[in-house]
Amino acid sequence: MRSLRRFLKGSSGVVRFTRGLGQAGYEIPGRGWIVVAWKELLESLRDRRTLLNVVILPMILMPIVISLPTLVLSPKTVPPKVMVVICDEGAREIGGYLSYISDRADIIMRTGCETRSNYTEMILNGEIDLLVEIPEGFSKNLSEGRSSQILYYYDPLSAKSSLAMGLLSEPINSYSRKILLERLRKVNLTVDYVNPVQTVAKQVTRSGREVGVGESIAAMIIPMMVGLIAVTGAGTFAVDMVAGERERRTLEALFTNPISKIEILTGKFAALIVLSIISGLSTLLSAMLGISISLSFSMAEVSAQETQLVISPSNLVQAVIGILLTVILGGLTGNAVLVTASSFAKTFKEAEQYVGALVFVLIIPMVAVPYSPASMHPLLRLLPVTSLAMFARDMILGGDPLAIAVSLASSVAYLIMFLLMSARLFGRESVLFG
Incomplete structure (x- = not known):
């Protein structure tokens, strides 16, 4: 030793x-x-x-x-750039709904339609991540009880574009639900009439407690x-x-x-x-x-x-x-x-x-x-x-x-x-x- x-x-x-x-x-x-x-x-x-x-x-x-x-994709670090082009003068209300996500995205509001070539160049050059177009006749279709379209122009290879579309889904769904409730009230119906089946998720664990x-x-x-x-x-x-x-x-x-x-x-x-x-x-x-x-x-x-x-x-x-x-x-x-x-x-x-x-x-x-x-x-x-x-x-x-x-x-x-x-x-x- x-x-x-x-x-x-x-x-x-x-x-x-x-x-x-x-x-x-x-x-x-x-x-x-x-x-x-x-x-x-x-x-x-x-x-x-x-x-x-x-x-x-x-x-x-x-x-x-x-x-x-x-961190790179989070809207808290680098918010995606979203341009909203409102071609319908009567559809300004939807623009207000889209502005609700201004704390998570850089929203640019424009009125009047631009050519699609301009959209393409702005997206491909990285000037904006997503362009949202509210087409003409949007408010007219809604007032007549029909559906209307909102057009997305995006780069399929850009993760920021996908992130921006995910952020916009919340205010658009909220606006769509508002229109739906107004239509149901006119005919004395509730939302249960159009949503007859609802799903409720219940966790099943061996410990018997919920897992976060x-x-x-x-x-x-x-x-x-x-x-x-x-x-x-x-x-x-x-x-x-x-x-x-x-x-x-x-x-x-x-x-x-x-x-x-x-x-x-x-x-x-x-x-x-x-x-x-x-x-x-x-x-x-x-x-x-x-x-x-x-x-x-x-x-x-x-x-x-x-x-x-x-x-x-x-x-x-x-x-x-x-x-x-x-x-x-x-x-x-x-x-x-x-x-x-x-x-x-x-x-x-x-x-x-x-x-x-x-x-x-x-x-x-x-x-x-x-x-x-x-x-x-x-x-x-x-x-x-x-x-x-x-x-x-x-x-x-x-x-x-x-x-x-x-x-x-x-x-x-x-x-x-x-x-x-x-x-x-x-x-x-x-x-x-x-």
């Missing part, structure tokens, strides 16, 4: 954690696996490029990637993200701790010390799970921030309480426990699989090729979980990797305790199997030393 401590301290006799925290390494624990874990953590945390790519950049880029499309919009989105996205991050978050570290050390010829120095292969592997896994938790939680928090920003800009009609469910669902304690357990189990499972794959590689580059293909195999079932029908959920709770996502999903939504137990038991069983496999391969000198 003394020689191992000397190996860990290096030439200066001191292991430096960071310049800000000062010197560390004089009090190294006596247990071998803790010493190995300490060594791996120090080597990983001292690599600033790895920390930048695995922890810092995801925390910065994840909210941007998630919220940027919504934000919580529903969180239950779809967070389990998938937690599983993916946990499985792949420490992938770079896992490859470096096996194939990288073999290529640098530092594994031989470890094995010359009085410490068993199992303790070495345990120490490496302990370091990997810490790195997985750091990477997973940092990326998850940044993703939740991005989701919250997106909801606040894209769902103005959703109440603040429903939007808040993305961050604090009603069963907050159970959801947090489920996410943390998923990160830990997923990190251990993914690292065991990646260490197993790295054990077959002779070089770091070869290990990256193996791991790259393996990551796709792990990602595909995880991505499929949010879109799978309920009839497949019992099967997904028994399969590797997908059981992790189902466990997190059930914990967030407060699902059936039996289903949660099945997902947890399956995840633990696969974890034990992969750990035993990686330990057996890591202990073989023919595989270890190439």
